[in-house]
Amino acid sequence: MAWDEWEQLKTDAATRSTQMQLNQYPADSGGGTPGANASADLKSDKRAWVKAGEGTKGLTEPMGPALTKLEDGQTRLDNAAGCRSTAAQKELYTSWSKYVRNVRGRCKSLGGLLEASGHDLSKTDESLKSELDAIKDKYTDTQAVGGQSKEK
DSSP: OHHHHHHHHHHHHHHSOOOOOOOOOOTTTOSSSSSTTHHHHOOOOHHHHHHHHHHHHHTTTTHHHHHHHHHHHHHTTTTOTTOHHHHHHHHHHHHHHHHHHHHHHHHHHHHHHHHHHHHOTTOOHHHHHHHHHHHHHHTOOOOOOTTOOOOO
């Protein structure tokens, strides 16, 4: 009996016309369309922006000890002159050290920008975009160096 009901449901579903229904403001209400009324509905929580900025800046704290440990581990390799793996290790250390420092700087810059945006929501979208672009340009990722053969 359950199979008969299932078959009936499948048949009913196949015969119905399929239409998509979007839950939105009607076009004439002005609530969801760009214009004078749209900005009146827009609200932003300053605390959320500040908290996001603080959280992003907080990511930098554990990176300091990590960089120190990375550097400490590297200093013990200075005595192995002429060893190929030591040369590769130094190259890898330089690349990762730069990368972690850049990530740390990026988190600090982005966190500061988010935090400041929370305190002062009067910036335009264009000015925020230009500040974000400046951070992006300043902290470009390093080129991959490990595992690539070098020209001699």
